[in-house]
Amino acid sequence: MKLFFVTRIVPFFLQLFVRFVYLTNKKNFHHPKELKDDVYIVSFWHGELLMQPFNYQKLKPKGKVSAMISDHKDGEAITKTVEYLGIYSIRGSSTRGGTKALIGAIKELKGGDDIAITPDGPKGPRFSVADGIVAIHKKTDAKILAFNCKPSKYWQFNSWDKFIIPKPFGVIDFYVSEPFSVSELDMPQAKEFIQNKLLVNAMK
Template sequence: MWKKFKKDIAPYFLYFIVKFIYFTNKKVYHHPAHDDKEPFIVCMWHGDLISQIYNYFGFRKNGVVKAMVSENRDGETITKLAAMFKIWAIRGSSSKGAAKVMLSALKELKLGNDVAISPDGPRGPRHSIADGIVIIAQKSGKKIVCFNTIPTRYWQFNSWDKFVLPKPFGKIDFYISEPFSVDGMELEEAKALIKEKMLVHTMK
């Protein structure tokens, strides 16, 4: 019964909760002044996933973004929820279907679509940077853009990623960094740069 709820009912339930929360919050966007329309790689923390829906479409109203989502059962719920907001999934992870998901991400970028990655998901550690985002950026030649949000009122769950869900009737600041490249960098150097830029507007 619980599995059926998570798979078939929970996404719809969550959709209306998310819509209500973000409808009642004041949204302040801190976005780059210009959009060159080039496809980019969205970098976002696992604990800040939901807010990035509004962050992305606040910047690219008619953009197409494909999010890399884990193959586990929770990933099914996330995939269905994201689809309701017109965000499509690339299913796979570093431990399952890694080669397939990597090729799919590269294909989407080549087609001109954006790709979203949470480099510390799906298992952490929190605020770590996995190799995948660097490999995809270097093989595609595309730039990375850091997405963060900071709500004034929120719940923070006691999960490994300290998942944040804004409360209604507050204010949310949405941050997007200028695009940056990791071409020509060593793996650890690139990961350190990504983490440094991600932590600028990261909640503790």
């Protein structure tokens, strides 16, 4: 009964709340002026993930994106919530089901669909970048986009990722970087470059 509540009931009402927050906020989109119709690796910090489905849908209204979500029980509620918001899922992370997730992400990109990844998820440290995003990028040559979401009014959890929930009736600034590549960099350099891109408009 508890599992049903967490994976079915909670996500349904959570996605309704997320939609309400989005609708009642003023939105400013800071997106690339021209974006090629290519496949992309969408990246954003774990603490800013809640409103990112809307950021993606504004950027690519006809696009399909699958998010890499941790392969554990806690990830189930997130999976169901983002499914309600039009985001598919690839189960697995750097700590659980990593190989399965890596293969799934490469398959999605080569099939013509985008993927989304939180480089510091599922357990941090906050604002760190795991190897996965670099490995996927170098295997597929898909360029990376850095997504950020900055609400003017929000609640912030005292969790490792300082998870942010925007409040209704404020202003949300959505950011998407120009596409970039780190294929010519070694692993430490690539991770630092991605980190810096994601920190430009990050919620501190």
